[in-house]
Amino acid sequence: MDELGRFLCNLVTVVPEGIVCFFSSFEYERKVYEAWRASGILEKICKRKKIFREPKSNTDIEDVLKEYKETILKCENASRDDPGPHGALFLAVVGVKVSEGINFSDGMGRCIVMVGLPYPSSSDVELMERIKYIDKIDEPPSHSFAKPLSNTVYENNSTKSGFDVLRSCKHQGKEYYENLCMKAVNQSIGRAIRHKNDYAAILLVDSRYLSDSSKIISSHPTDKLPVWIKDRLIFADKNYGQVHRLLHQFFKANKQRECS
Numbered sequence: 001m002d003e004l005g006r007f008l009c010n011l012v013t014v015v016p017e018g019i020v021c022f023f024s025s026f027e028y029e030r031k032v033y034e035a036w037r038a039s040g041i042l043e044k045i046c047k048r049k050k051i052f053r054e055p056k057s058n059t060d061i062e063d064v065l066k067e068y069k070e071t072i073l074k075c076e077n078a079s080r081d082d083p084g085p086h087g088a089l090f091l092a093v094v095g096v097k098v099s100e101g102i103n104f105s106d107g108m109g110r111c112i113v114m115v116g117l118p119y120p121s122s123s124d125v126e127l128m129e130r131i132k133y134i135d136k137i138d139e140p141p142s143h144s145f146a147k148p149l150s151n152t153v154y155e156n157n158s159t160k161s162g163f164d165v166l167r168s169c170k171h172q173g174k175e176y177y178e179n180l181c182m183k184a185v186n187q188s189i190g191r192a193i194r195h196k197n198d199y200a201a202i203l204l205v206d207s208r209y210l211s212d213s214s215k216i217i218s219s220h221p222t223d224k225l226p227v228w229i230k231d232r233l234i235f236a237d238k239n240y241g242q243v244h245r246l247l248h249q250f251f252k253a254n255k256q257r258e259c260s
Helices: 002-011 026-039 041-046 058-076 097-101 125-135 159-168 172-189 240-259
Strands: 018-023 050-053 088-093 111-115 201-205
Touching (some): 002 026, 041 050, 050 058, 058 088, 097 172, 111 172, 125 159, 125 172, 159 172, 172 201, 201 240
Parallel strands (some): 018 088
């Protein structure tokens, strides 16, 4: 969490206008936010970008987005020498309102940060039963009168039982599970670049995009990214300095194109 916070601290110094950062759940977003507040990272970020958080209630989202947009519009008309934050950072959650239907075109989303791989919960009994059905796990012989699978596999609806199912999968179940994750990723990163003259940087922050080290997925995560993104991927695995330099060049080039 501290490493992610330091990454954002550096990121807000180079990305203009708005940044949208996606987390896998409200609970994880809350833990990260509290950790940043305790360590002082939050205060450092706030010096460069005003922070907004996605509310759990859909009735509050419109007000939050309105204020976020107003903050972006103010920074577009302000000088870089003006005191205070320049732009905003929106902390959002995958699979909720912002990730599935909000348009972050132009300055609203100059950078999308996807934190981790948002795999569905392995404690979801219905999902695990669906995966077992797809992968034909533990199917009783046609002549037997075995108990239903949901009674034989799960103990206290535990996460461990879900992991056991995923480990038992051969191909189709794993493929389905990974597809759910990457569909959520693609929906989230698709919030930016909404027209032909738009531009944004998309940062996939997870080592598994570099090396497929997980035992419960069937292919590399990047295989399921849209072709137009996959063809432009840059694997910046050395250090943050490499990322910072590339982002600086990217935004400088696009700013010059806008002005020409």
